[in-house]
Amino acid sequence: xxxxxxxxxxxxxxxxxxxxxxxxxxxxxxxxxxxxxxxxxxxxxxxxxxxxxxxxxxxxxxxxxxxxxxxxxxxxxxxxxxxxxxxxxxxxxxxxxxxxxxxxxxxxxxxxxxxxxxxxxxxxxxxxxxxxxxxxxxxxxxxxxxxxxxxxxxxxxxxxxxxxxxxxxxxxxxxxxxxxxxxxxxxxxxxxxxxxxxxxxxxxxxxxxxxxxxxxxxxxxxxxxxxxxxxxxxxxxxxxxxxxxxxxxxxxxxxxxxxxxxxxxxxxxxxxxxxxxxxxxxxxxxxxxxxxxxxxxxxxxxxxxxxxxxxxxxxxxxxxxxxxxxxxxxxxxxxxxxxxxxxxxxxxxxxxxxxxxxxxxxxxxxxxxxxxxxxxxxxxxxxxxxxxxxxxxxxxxxxxxxxxxxxxxxxxxxxxxxxxxxxxxxxxxxxxxxxxxxx
Amino acid sequence: xxxxxxxxxxxxxxxxxxxxxxxxxxxxxxxxxxxxxxxxxxxxxxxxxxxxxxxxxxxxxxxxxxxxxxxxxxxxxxxxxxxxxxxxxxxxxxxxxxxxxxxxxxxxxxxxxxxxxxxxxxxxxxxxxxxxxxxxxxxxxxxxxxxxxxxxxxxxxxxxxxxxxxxxxxxxxxxxxxxxxxxxxxxxxxxxxxxxxxxxxxxxxxxxxxxxxxxxxxxxxxxxxxxxxxxxxxxxxxxxxxxxxxxxxxxxxxxxxxxxxxxxxxxxxxxxxxxxxxxxxxxxxxxxxxxxxxxxxxxxxxx
Numbered sequence: 151x152x153x154x155x156x157x158x159x160x161x162x163x164x165x166x167x168x169x170x171x172x173x174x175x176x177x178x179x180x181x182x183x184x185x186x187x188x189x190x191x192x193x194x195x196x197x198x199x200x201x202x203x204x205x206x207x208x209x210x211x212x213x214x215x216x217x218x219x220x221x222x223x224x225x226x227x228x229x230x231x232x233x234x235x236x237x238x239x240x241x242x243x244x245x246x247x248x249x250x251x252x253x254x255x256x257x258x259x260x261x262x263x264x265x266x267x268x269x270x271x272x273x274x275x276x277x278x279x280x281x282x283x284x285x286x287x288x289x290x291x292x293x294x295x296x297x298x299x300x301x302x303x304x305x306x307x308x309x310x311x312x313x314x315x316x317x318x319x320x321x322x323x324x325x326x327x328x329x330x331x332x333x334x335x336x337x338x339x340x341x342x343x344x345x346x347x348x349x350x351x352x353x354x355x356x357x358x359x360x361x362x363x364x365x366x367x368x369x370x371x372x373x374x375x376x377x378x379x380x381x382x383x384x385x386x387x388x389x390x391x392x393x394x395x396x397x398x399x400x401x402x403x404x405x406x407x408x409x410x411x412x413x414x415x416x417x418x419x420x421x422x423x424x425x426x427x428x429x430x431x432x433x434x435x436x437x438x439x440x441x442x443x444x445x446x447x448x449x450x451x452x453x454x455x456x457x458x459x460x461x462x463x464x465x466x467x468x469x470x471x472x473x474x475x476x477x478x479x480x481x482x483x484x485x486x487x488x489x490x491x492x493x494x495x496x497x498x499x500x501x502x503x504x505x506x507x508x509x510x511x512x513x514x515x516x517x518x519x520x521x522x523x524x525x526x527x528x529x530x531x532x533x534x535x536x537x538x539x540x541x542x543x544x545x546x547x548x549x550x551x552x553x554x555x556x557x558x559x560x561x562x563x564x565x566x567x568x569x570x571x572x573x574x575x576x577x578x579x580x581x582x583x584x585x586x587x588x589x
Numbered sequence: 590x591x592x593x594x595x596x597x598x599x600x601x602x603x604x605x606x607x608x609x610x611x612x613x614x615x616x617x618x619x620x621x622x623x624x625x626x627x628x629x630x631x632x633x634x635x636x637x638x639x640x641x642x643x644x645x646x647x648x649x650x651x652x653x654x655x656x657x658x659x660x661x662x663x664x665x666x667x668x669x670x671x672x673x674x675x676x677x678x679x680x681x682x683x684x685x686x687x688x689x690x691x692x693x694x695x696x697x698x699x700x701x702x703x704x705x706x707x708x709x710x711x712x713x714x715x716x717x718x719x720x721x722x723x724x725x726x727x728x729x730x731x732x733x734x735x736x737x738x739x740x741x742x743x744x745x746x747x748x749x750x751x752x753x754x755x756x757x758x759x760x761x762x763x764x765x766x767x768x769x770x771x772x773x774x775x776x777x778x779x780x781x782x783x784x785x786x787x788x789x790x791x792x793x794x795x796x797x798x799x800x801x802x803x804x805x806x807x808x809x810x811x812x813x814x815x816x817x818x819x820x821x822x823x824x825x826x827x828x829x830x831x832x833x834x835x836x837x838x839x840x841x842x843x844x845x846x847x848x849x850x851x852x853x854x855x856x857x858x859x860x861x862x863x864x865x866x867x868x869x870x871x872x873x874x875x876x877x878x879x880x881x882x883x884x885x886x887x888x889x890x891x892x
Contacts, residue, residue: 234856241645258859262646357730357751358839411730411748420731552858563841568753581665585858588642588659 175222176491181239181246182207183230197505202438206509214498221491231255233551240264245480247492251298253289253474254542254550260292261548266479267295268496271489275497285540286514289474292545298476299496301503302433302511305472305536306365306460309421309429309439313453318343318427329461333398336463340407343427352408353426355417356566360558362430363399367561368471370395372541375466382546383586387557387579393571398463400565410566424449433533436510440528457510457529459536472540474514512537548589556581632872638865645859656866666867668842669850672757673874676828676846679761680768681821687765688772688817693806695773696780706777713770717830724763725750725835750836756844760831767831768824772817779813780806812886819882826875847871 185204192208194200195216200209215223226246228235233255239245240259251259259265272278279287279296286300310327320328320339330336340351355362371378376391402408409420421429422442436457442448443455460470477499479492499506500515507513507524512534518524519537543550557578564574639656642649660666691709695702712720727734728749739746749759783806791801829848832838838845838853845853847867855864 234852237645237856237859264646357748358837411751413729413750416729416731549858552853555853555857559839559842562839566753566840568841577664584659584663585860588860588863589644 175220176485176487177222177224178248178488178491178495179224179226179246180211180495181226181228181232181236181249183228183232183250185230186227197502200505201441201508203434203509206437206505210499210502210505213502214495217498218491218494221494223495231551233258240480245482247482247484247488248477248479248495251476251478252551253298253300253303253476253545254547256290256297256476256478257292257545258548258550259478260297264481265297266481267297268299268479269296271479271493272296272299272496272500274490275493277497277500281500281515281517283512283514283516283519283537285472285512285537285542286474289542289545290476298478299499300474300476300514301499301506302509302514303472303474303537303540304433304511305470305540306362306369306430306432307436307533307536308458308460309431309435310456310458311421311424311427311450311453312456313449314343314347314349314424314427315456316453318346320427327456327458329458330463331461333394333463336398336461337401337405337407340402341405344405344407347427350406350408350426351428352402353412353417353421353429354408355412355414356403356408356562357411357413357416359414359562360555363558363561363565364554365471366399366430367392367395367557368543369460369469370398370463372469372471373462373464373466379544379547382544382548383589385553385579385582385586387582388572388575392575394464396561396564396571396575399561400567400571403565404567422449424452433510433512433536436529436533437508438510455529456532458532459539467541468539469541470536470539471542472536473542475511512540549585552585553582556585635865635868635872638862639869641862643862643865645856645861648861652862656862657870659863660866660870665842665845666847666850669845669847670870670874672842672844673826673828673846675757676761676764677822677825679758680764680825681818683761683765684768684772684821684825685814685817688769689776689810689814691769691773692776692780693802696777706773709773710770712767715767717767718834720763720767721831721834724759724766728759728835751840753840753843756836756840760828760835760844763835764825764828764831768821772821775813775817775820776810779810783809815885816882819878819885822878823875823882826871826878847874 184207187202187204187208191200191205191212193212194205194209195213197206197209197213200206211223211225215221231252232250236245236249236251236259240262245264251265256265269279277299279291282290282300283303285303289303290296290298290300308329312321312327315321315327318339320343322328328339330339343349343351371391374391374394376386376389378386378389378392380386403410409417409426412420417429418431418435420426421431422439439450439455439457443450445451462468477496479496484492503513503515504518504521504523507518508527510529510533513519513524519534524530525534547553560569560574560578560581563569564571569577638648640651640653642652642655695706695709715723725733730736730746730748730750733746735749736746747755749755749762787805787809788801791805796804827848828846829852832844832846832849833852836844838849848871851864851867851871854860854867
């Protein structure tokens with residue numbers, strides 16, 4: 151008797167389980183970085199009220215979910231950049247449907263056949279590559295196909311505390327900050343800044359950091375026309391050009407022109423507290439910093455906040471290192487409803503790229519970057535130049551995040567004096583080449 | 590004790606419950622299955638991988654000891670072995686001695702001792718994420734607890750997260766704080782097993798507290814001391830979470846332990862073959878420690 155009951159119960163449970171998907175909403179597994187801010191924006195669907203990367207992306211996804219009750223969006227927030235997790239998820243066959251991937255990391259996954267080419271899917275929702283900006287299109291295209299929906303291009307910037315710049319006498323007659331034009335001028339202005347304000351010129355997150363060092367090196371190698379990745383499988387870092395860059399940052403460190411021992415969050419806090427003149431940070435904080443500068447009583451409100459591309463310090467190409475964020479889609483068996491839901495999600499982000507560009511990132515769509523609405527955003531007059539300055543590594547270079555760690559480790563060792571500059575550059579080159587030779 | 594021979598003589602029809610029965614295998618099967626699937630199989634698969642050029646999504650040709658040769662040419666790997674030994678050296682003696690000291694102090698039947706025992710053990714129940722979060726808040730420059738205390742005296746706090754000379758010490762302090770509960774408990778249980786009459790005899794002989802400690806207490810818990818040291822060596826060799834969450838192995842790879850090296854190579858660079866080879870080296874190192882435990886404890890038991 152009990153056995154029969156059990157049997158019946160099992161059958162009915164199985165029936166319910168099999169039947170339920172047809173009633174339930176289509177589920178989308180979305181995985182992203184950009185941080186967690188549910189306390190502030192967890193329920194917000196009014197995107198225009200959101201500020202900063204985390205606030206805007208959270209509100210955008212909330213808005214999408216509210217507009218599409220037939221689609222259930224399950225968001226997993228991962229620690230930046232989240233690739234260790236994503237790789238493990240792919241390896242175990244449990245990848246999310248839609249995931250944030252940097253343009254510089256797309257080829258790692260694309261080359262293993264893990265990502266869905268998006269051209270056809272995007273066409274069904276009316277998004278075509280000719281709508282992308284040149285940089286976005288180039289970054290999202292691998293082997294002639296689109297592998298991620300570009301949402302922005304980003305780069306590093308000089309975030310400036312104008313109050314301290316005024317105290318240091320580093321302001322032009324027209325009120326703009328005086329920026330250096332050579333490595334020597336960097337050191338001279340930093341010295342003047344230190345003398346006048348008693349504070350370091352730079353606010354840098356140097357503690358256990360790799361990305362900042364690497365982006366600084368790439369930028370100033372580009373500006374010296376050093377073609378260090380001429381062969382995407384073999385890098386050249388042990389060069390006079392690289393030495394010049396590392397020695398400049400080492401001098402900045404040795405002469406206390408920079409904060410030391412701060413991690414990323416610490417550096418942001420220090421800059422917002424007015425503990426230094428220039429913070430080296432990305433496009434993603436422009437929105438947040440601008441909001442701070444409008445708040446009375448803050449260090450940035452005192453004399454204003456300005457933001458500029460990295461100054462041109464060398465006589466070569468006018469360029470600086472850039473990358474971009476995309477939404478990529480994992481390759482998986484899916485129902486037509488699921489595929490359509492993914493299409494809707496991507497279309498939503500393409501349509502709302504202006505909101506995302508309020509973070510400070512450059513828009514990935516021509517229509518947005520050319521719009522009056524975008525140009526009217528604060529500071530875009532000074533930072534829009536990065537649209538033409540931005541330059542990524544060659545797209546064939548794989549494991550760019552692993553390379554970034556090696557380059558950053560060695561640069562950090564050289565700058566803080568743990569290793570002679572030449573030895574660090576030689577190690578950097580041989581370690582990266584060992585990695586690339588064993589792909 | 591049952592007596593199967595007599596039992597069989599009296600009741601011939603009864604079953605010999607000690608006879609091997611295949612169905613008894615069912616009782617150990619769940620464990621054996623998990624043991625084989627999650628320990629034995631990965632062990633051999635790891636060895637197999639370490640002899641192949643393999644990445645996360647495909648495995649390539651057999652390359653013999655190629656991965657091992659790469660490992661021993663890699664300065665970072667050798668550095669990570671050294672770092673691991675240094676970390677074990679920093680933590681294990683401290684854990685054993687502080688654990689013993691706490692146990693000696695708290696081995697009494699008072700209420701305050703009970704409260705303190707609970708307090709000292711309570712850090713052990715925290716996850717590594719919470720532990721590192723707490724210690725980052727202590728160490729973080731300019732805003733951390735340490736810099737507040739130093740700032741009170743007008744001094745600058747040491748940069749435990751980024752100074753190459755003391756970063757590993759910073760991780761070791763957090764680890765000792767986290768792990769001190771188990772050694773203390775092991776010592777406490779050993780102390781409580783020492784028969785009271787020995788102490789009474791010592792008291793009759795007018796032995797002072799120092800003599801009692803040296804001649805009675807310490808010799809009685811010698812085996813526990815060895816046990817604590819070896820358990821901690823095996824455990825601390827596997828340092829990963831604290832280093833990853835507090836310093837990411839930096840500065841300049843000075844706090845990168847072997848497990849973090851394995852994680853870097855296998856999961857960040859997708860070089861699974863090399864990661865597997867590094868794991869085998871770690872396996873050998875821990876095996877040596879485990880064998881030492883086996884030999885030492887056996888010899889004591891024989892004595």
